[in-house]
Amino acid sequence: MYVYQEYDQQLLEERVAQYRDQTRRYLAGELSEDEFLALRLQNGLYIQRYAPMLRISVPYGLLASRQLRRLAHIVRTYDKGFCHVSTRQNIQLNWPAVEEVPDILAELADVQMHAIQTSGNCIRNITTDEYAGVNPREIEDxxxxxxxxxxxxxxxxxxxxxxxxxxxxxxxxxxxxxxxxxxxxxxxxxxxxxxxxxxxxxxxxxxxxxxxxxxxxxxxxxxxxxxxxxxxxxxxxxxxxxxxxxxxxxxxxxxxxxxxxxxxxxxxxxxxxxxxxxxxxxxxxxxxxxxxxFTDPDYRTVDTAEVDAKLASDKAFSRWYHTNTRAHKQAGYRAVTLTLKKTGRVPGDITDEELEAVADLADQFSFGELRNSHQQNMVLSDVPADQLYALWQQLDALGFATPNLGLLTDIVCCPGGDLCALANAKSIPVAESIQRRFDDMDYVHDLGALDLNISGCMNACGHHHIGHIGILGVDKKGKEFYQVTLGGRGDKVSLVGEKMGPSFEADEITDVVEKIIHLYVEKRLENEPFIDTYERIGMAPFKERVYG
Amino acid sequence: MAKLILDGAIVDNQWQRLDADALANGLPDGKVIVPLDYWQSHRQALLERTDVGVCLEPGEEPRDLVDDLEALPLVAIHFPAFKDGRGYSYARELRTRFGFKGEVRAVGDVLRDQLFYMQRCGFNAFEVRADRNIEEALSGLKDFSVTYQGDVNDPRPLYRRA
CATH class of the missing domain: 3.30.413.10 (Sulfite Reductase Hemoprotein, domain 1)
Structure with missing residues (x-):
């Protein structure tokens, strides 16, 4: 990853000093709310529903294990022991104290991290493919x-x-x-x-x-x-x-x-x-x-005979391998996604202890580096195939091996009304309800590739427009409703989905998703993914099934 | 006399900035800054003087002054609210596109925490908002010693400076 020069570090330290002084002047009443608002936003600090939210920048999603350990320390010391991977590959803290943010920034600066321009009306974090540099299909890193x-x-x-x-x-x-x-x-x-x-x-x-x-x-x-x-x-x-x-x-x-x-x-x-x-x-x-x-790490020759045998004999391992790992440009290596989407886990949330465990795994299996994905998962990008079985066992014990990457229950979901002041509706309980309804992993696998995205408001942090199925929380006279879009894409191309029709109440939305899925299963051709069926048959049959 | 920051120092503000109402009774003697439309409608007469500057509002661009920049000693750029960032591009254009060598002055909602950026975009004078401490604001010009990009003062990005 990018190696900080003296001047890069100097800049971060000057930033910490600047922001510390800005915070001091705000707390002393020398800066108005409105003046401080613009300054704190440029530093990723929102004042949220229950507490501030601090968005920490993770440039193009790339993290080193020492940075993960520092994040673990920060969420333990300054927050409630967990953080959230955002859809722009950043990390969010949900409960920091305004007056402690300068200290958090100083802790981050020690490991070449910051919160510069993670919000506000400025140029935000630059994002890219979470498999950048190892994706065999890219033309260049x-x-x-x-x-x-x-x-x-x-x-x-x-x-x-x-x-x-x-x-x-x-x-x-x-x-x-x-x-x-x-x-x-x-x-x-x-x-x-x-x-x-x-x-x-x-x-x-x-x-x-x-x-x-x-x-x-x-x-x-x-x-x-x-x-x-x-x-x-x-x-x-x-x-x-x-x-x-x-x-x-x-x-x-x-x-x-x-x-x-x-x-x-x-x-x-x-x-x-x-x-x-x-x-x-x-x-x-x-x-x-x-x-x-960004040169290649020290790849070695990998003997895949053992892992091939495991793939043939261990069904659970094989399912995980085929679902959660991706082809690598380097022979003998795979990119492994840790799905932060086990039912019961808030999508994208990770605790301090888990961050440390993941840092250890990164050191042990993937040259000490890790990436955040815009689907709110984490990726160990350079795992030799002969280590996959051992890694899988550890991930399974940690709850990061749920074999649902790119499937229905790999739901992308913003923090929503449980935490976010902008939200019109809750999103996390909707995600959990859908995950619980579709709890049969064989069935989820049979459904195949399916992106389901949930946003708690039209700001669309959950990227609902580009979900094959998108769910948007809306507020109608103080009550939470959910609008459904179909046909969005964030895969081969980016496409904005089409609104299905009138919105649904919270207790209806999981049934609606199920009806959409059932219709797809009835209409699909052999091996036809959801999005292809939708593009072939269009909105009308789905609408008829759901509203009819 | 009111103070302002000019070329990194706190000095007396020699210039009087007048709006259309204040100019209704004619232009006073001495250094005055007038709105763009006043300048445009009295251009010939004002070009006779060397102590008249023009103030641009958001939406009024340096190119509106392109034929007069050589004659103008000062262009002020008004920030009705500090969050309206159009003035940064205007200042930059004045300096780098039109090569304006006179004073570029930030007026209006001009606050300490924006001065560093303003300076880099080509402002060399700052009428800090009257209710703020100008001495404190001055230190805002020194928030950073490191900059990645080139700017009006040194167009070379960091890696070309090293």
């Missing part, structure tokens, strides 16, 4: 580019007070969208030009939230040297012309849609023409410096 964008966006003086939040994702897989670039403010797609040179197709204007939509291609091929200049051009146009009167119309997607992609491109190209070939131009030397932080 996207992580160095994520890091280069991270540095450019960190305390970028021009873009700290944008009209609204701004999310950038990077994808390096040609025929799928594991980073969800289609629904980001900017999506960066790594491509190779005619002569094999690296470049980027740059999307803008995607986003979930209140007005979900997929973005448009603004830059067809941006040579790698000009990536930052191009991003800066997009941001400058947005900073100048994005709506600042109405926060619900302030995202870049509204501007791109209002102007049209062609006009937006024209404005960007005019800015870009000025920046191109200027001092922002990336140098091969700098790119190589960053790339050198």
């Amino acid at each position: 996207p992580r160095p580019w994520c890091e280069i964008i991270r540095q450019w966006s960190t305390f970028n003086p021009e873009f700290a007070y944008l009209p609204r939040k701004f999310k950038i994702a990077v994808n390096a897989v040609a025929d799928a969208d594991p980073a969800l670039i289609g629904v980001h403010d900017i999506g960066v797609q790594l491509v190779h030009g005619a002569n094999g040179e690296t470049g980027f197709q740059v999307w803008a204007g995607g986003g979930l939230g209140r007005t979900p939509m997929t973005g448009a291609v603004i830059g067809e091929f941006v040579p790698w040297q000009h990536l930052l200049a191009y991003l800066e051009a997009i941001l400058r146009v947005y900073n100048k012309y994005g709506n600042r009167d109405n926060k619900y119309k302030a995202r870049i997607k509204i501007l791109v849609k209002a102007l049209g992609a062609d006009k937006y491109r024209e404005l960007v190209e005019a800015e870009f023409a000025e920046l191109k070939d200027g001092p922002m131009t990336l140098t091969a030397e700098e790119v190589d410096r960053v790339k050198a932080c």
